[in-house]
Amino acid sequence: MAQLKEGLAGVVVAQSKISKVFGEEGRLIYQGYDIDDLAPNATFEETAYLLWNGELPTQKELQAFQQQIQEKRSLPSEIMNLVTGPLVEAHPMAALRTAVSALAAYSPDPAPTPQGALQAGTDILAKMPTITAAHQRAQQGKDPVEPDEDLDHAGAFAHMLTGERPTEEAHDAMTQALVLHADHGFNASTFSARVTASTLSDTYSAVTSAIGTLKGGLHGGANTNVMKMLEALDASGEDPVDHAKGLLEDGEKIPGFGHRVYRTMDPRAVHLKQWSQKLCDQIGEPHWYEHTAAIQDFMLEEKGLHPNVDLYSASTYRGLGIDKAYYTPIFAISRVAGWIAHVAEQYDGNKLIRPRAEYVGETDLTWEDLSDR
Numbered sequence: 231m232a233q234l235k236e237g238l239a240g241v242v243v244a245q246s247k248i249s250k251v252f253g254e255e256g257r258l259i260y261q262g263y264d265i266d267d268l269a270p271n272a273t274f275e276e277t278a279y280l281l282w283n284g285e286l287p288t289q290k291e292l293q294a295f296q297q298q299i300q301e302k303r304s305l306p307s308e309i310m311n312l313v314t315g316p317l318v319e320a321h322p323m324a325a326l327r328t329a330v331s332a333l334a335a336y337s338p339d340p341a342p343t344p345q346g347a348l349q350a351g352t353d354i355l356a357k358m359p360t361i362t363a364a365h366q367r368a369q370q371g372k373d374p375v376e377p378d379e380d381l382d383h384a385g386a387f388a389h390m391l392t393g394e395r396p397t398e399e400a401h402d403a404m405t406q407a408l409v410l411h412a413d414h415g416f417n418a419s420t421f422s423a424r425v426t427a428s429t430l431s432d433t434y435s436a437v438t439s440a441i442g443t444l445k446g447g448l449h450g451g452a453n454t455n456v457m458k459m460l461e462a463l464d465a466s467g468e469d470p471v472d473h474a475k476g477l478l479e480d481g482e483k484i485p486g487f488g489h490r491v492y493r494t495m496d497p498r499a500v501h502l503k504q505w506s507q508k509l510c511d512q513i514g515e516p517h518w519y520e521h522t523a524a525i526q527d528f529m530l531e532e533k534g535l536h537p538n539v540d541l542y543s544a545s546t547y548r549g550l551g552i553d554k555a556y557y558t559p560i561f562a563i564s565r566v567a568g569w570i571a572h573v574a575e576q577y578d579g580n581k582l583i584r585p586r587a588e589y590v591g592e593t594d595l596t597w598e599d600l601s602d603r
């Protein structure tokens with residue numbers, strides 16, 4: 231009998247060249263490059279190109295890739311109407327999931343090949359910021375903003391959210407957030423995408439699966455939950471450490487802490503912590519950072535638990551003036567780069583992903599007629 235591994239913890243199911251999480255050291259690499267080098271230097275497009283092609287682009291290759299993305303950024307009018315009409319009251323991740331799924335209607339069923347994945351992936355990656363920004367504006371009763379062709383991916387997204395071009399600093403912060411979230415080994419949403427791709431289903435289906443998986447509070451939904459926690463303690467005026475103590479006493483998990491792989495501080499959180507401090511100071515609301523940092527110290531001392539990527543992304547996005555309901559979609563707008571890379575890798579030498587369960591139910595029951603039950 232095969233050994234039971236709950237939650238597939240520690241199980242290795244495939245070989246991959248895309249990224250590696252070094253759990254003990256707190257290090258993350260994409261295709262061999264350390265995120266500490268990529269975060270301050272790379273654009274999001276360079277990062278996506280690297281993840282998809284296994285090497286950094288030349289200037290010419292980058293320009294061509296940026297142009298492909300720019301050309302695909304606008305939504306078909308029916309999708310825009312769907313996002314800003316029937317989906318307007320939906321959870322932003324439900325709206326994103328539904329809109330990405332609906333995009334399949336505008337592309338011939340992409341082939342389940344690496345090339346098919348990258349082709350469909352360019353379309354999906356290009357349009358996800360447009361969908362999210364239009365949804366946020368519709369929720370605020372505002373019209374969508376046309377994509378600005380002079381801006382890169384991070385800048386175009388920020389511009390479509392607010393209608394204004396971001397400052398250089400806000401642009402840098404958004405770029406780094408997108409670069410830092412772009413891939414992370416066989417995390418749950420990536421695994422979802424790969425499971426879907428492994429049946430030789432199409433790339434739109436794989437990304438739709440992944441968005442649904444990212445939405446949950448144990449995964450990408452944690453960044454929104456961090457902000458909900460910070461707002462709750464702010465509203466009550468409670469001391470942050472007392473608030474965290476209370477949550478632990480009630481047996482609750484505190485969002486933004488713990489990880490399946492890291493046993494030290496998540497290296498992405500190191501960068502986002504700096505952004506959080508800087509941006510919260512700038513908006514004159516340093517308490518979002520300070521309360522987070524106080525809970526970080528408490529959690530390490532009390533439970534030996536370290537921050538994950540979601541702890542400081544929350545206050546970073548707050549510093550950028552973004553509504554907390556849209557924090558998880560930002561994660562998706564970035565992680566789609568990794569999902570697509572993994573879908574392509576899965577198609578290349580595909581093996582159906584199909585684990586087994588240990589059956590613990592009855593085995594020899596006797597059928598009873600409905601009239602006798």
Ligand SMILES: CC(C)(COP(=O)(O)OP(=O)(O)OC[C@H]1O[C@@H](n2cnc3c(N)ncnc32)[C@H](O)[C@@H]1OP(=O)(O)O)[C@@H](O)C(=O)NCCC(=O)NCCS
Pocket residue numbers: 237447448449450452482483484485486487488489490491533535538539540
């Ligand atoms: C990320 C997470 C799902 C990893 O789960 P996992 O690998 O299955 O680990 P577990 O949930 O079994 O946690 C191991 C232990 O640490 C505790 N723990 C883990 N994360 C915790 C948290 N955020 N707050 C309080 N306790 C936590 C668990 O209660 C458990 O304690 P126990 O052994 O006494 O029961 C988990 O840490 C979590 O729920 N974190 C909060 C949500 C979050 O931030 N998610 C984003 C991840 S990037």
